[in-house]
Amino acid sequence: MSLERIVSSILSLGVTLSTPLAIAGIGEVISERAGVIDLGIDGIMLLGAFIGFHVSLQTGNTYLGYLAGVGVGVLMGLILAVLSVYLKLNQAITGMGLYFLGFGLSDFFYRTIYGEKEVYLPPPTPLSVPVLANIPVIGPSLFQQLDMVYFMYALVPLAWLLINRTKLGLWIRSVGENPKAADAMGVNVSMIQTVSVLVGAGLAGLAGAFLSIGITQVFYENLTYGIGFIAIGLVYFGKWSPVRTFAGALLFGLSWSVAISTQSYFNAIGRPDLVYFLLALPYLIITLALVIVSRQARGPKWLGRPYIRE
Template identity: 40%
Template sequence: MTALAPAPAAVPDAGEHRRVQVISRKAPIAFAIVTGLFAILLLAVPREGDATFRFATVGDLFTIPNATVPGMATAWTAVVIMGLATVAAFVLVARRRRVPGWISLVFAFVFLVGFLAWAAAGSPSDIPAVRLIGGSVLLSVPIVFGALGGVIGERAGVVNIAIEGQLLAGAFTGAFVGSVTGSPWAGLVAAIVSGVLVALVLGVFAITYKVNQVIVGVVLNVLVIGMTSFLYSQVLVPNAERFNDTERFSRIAIPLLSKIPVIGPALFNQTIVVYVMYLTVPAVWFALMRTRWGLRVRAVGEHPSAADTVGIKVERTRYRALVIAGAIAGVGGAFYTVVSVSSFGKEMTAGAGFIALAAVIFGKWDPIRAALAALLFGFASNLEGALSIVGAPVPSQFMLMLPYVVTILAVAGLVGRSRAPAADGVPYIKE
């Protein structure tokens, strides 16, 4: 008898592509850490009494009644739900499946409700939902514009560390020109021009002279900080009424939409700059993802040599992208002095440009995701004010550093895997 030879193993077709899915344990680990820390907080600092959430404002189409809940019971219920979400996340990862985004959203929402219920327990003041949402939107406006500028620049292959300088220059020129002319519109235009000028300086050194883009961005930030600080002390302070007292844009209530409970007053009773932000986010996404210009920008950011071989002018495309990015960042800078306050303050951007860079990474170089990340940072900044209203036993210093902690976590990659454009930060040298 002859032994049967074993059947040859199936050889995969050379043209067959295998998709390898990388499963990260970062989400369940982060869930577990947050749940554990929240439970420890409830055990260490228990609070007695009820918490009240206020949803109604004057002029709503219909009134949503206040919600009064037992503070500690609600907080512990949130811990249980968060624990279940954590277990579900670990099970999914063990089965080599990704954690769906909706689980993360539910986890974050439940944690927020539980934390606010604990913070407001026994307080005579309630938690105004409209103020919480509206304040978050306002604080996120310059970060959103800065993040959109960062996305455009990095999609084209230029790391724009100078967003902080563009925001600060926009804030200064917006205040100065707006004060001299008496028009916030003139201040807004001047802020856009200053943002473009800073972007052009970055482009000259980073694109034309091939200088390290990170170093150029840092130097530009220091330069703008020094110039604005000098001009502030030498020009604006001695002549504050003439050069540092601009008119601000007034709020414009959109009929019907501004009457929607909770979200209406928060989103649709804002200034023109905020409405421009609503339009700019989808416009930038459409321009980058659905137009010929966007295709060229992404091409020079991913593979400039291949783009050059098909006739795309790499340096010209990068310059145009930087100019557009600088104009958008300039609008964010104008927000500080023609919307938020009516005067310029020394270093008033307070690192918002660097938070915008973190939003770019957090949003994985996508305009819409970056804008949502900026909203998250704005909410983290606004939370300190909401907790001070209800007298929460949380040190104000801790809440003030919360946006920067979130920024560090985003940059460290704890929010998920991100891949920058392949040629991001790499100067193009034509062979």
């Protein structure tokens, strides 16, 4: 295989692997900009992954599976909104409770319905963009991709425009920075926070559904391997910007792709120990990047604090 094809293959896999991280991370950006931390993202992704996988398997329709993932995400987000926004409970505790709920239910439903059987979905067919897909190296990597990758391409600028160039985005930012002032200006703080949480949770559910339908074509216990928590970390890495969060997701995805793509080589030369190191490398890179960036990171002033109207 030529160097060009190797680079193109690594880049293509990296973009694909970064997609669920970017989608979930951008959803968390929207939620946190409104002042609500959703630590339950990984649980939402797990439940969205199973429900999306199950619906897609039963109907034979990938997009119904994606919609089911969004639906279960919104439902989980509604639980979080009721507990955190309206009942004013501790956001960290409610978020972790949501994580354990999603983790437990996803495995329970899978074991109940499928038992010990290994059930697979057919691999999805990449969609090719005419002309652009013919660009050497980057063409096949970026423009001969799965459907949700193109959704990610659109989501990044749309989320940036929503937050920075719309009235709704102004309300979201004002609620996250100073809900008292926003309330005084007539903004319904609880409603804005609820909508933001539902959007973020719905995107997390979609990210989980893509993970099982588009990437693995199978569901198993703890399918996410904690990448929901990585998505939360990427929000801090990206300083609550959709574009920077996407850049962090791409960094993680590419390093993950390099680790996966070089496994066969290191196994062939009798160094399987390096395979495990390389698989841990993406997590080490993101941890190091978070340590470097977090010193200058400043989140919304009201992040994680319940707003009690006086």
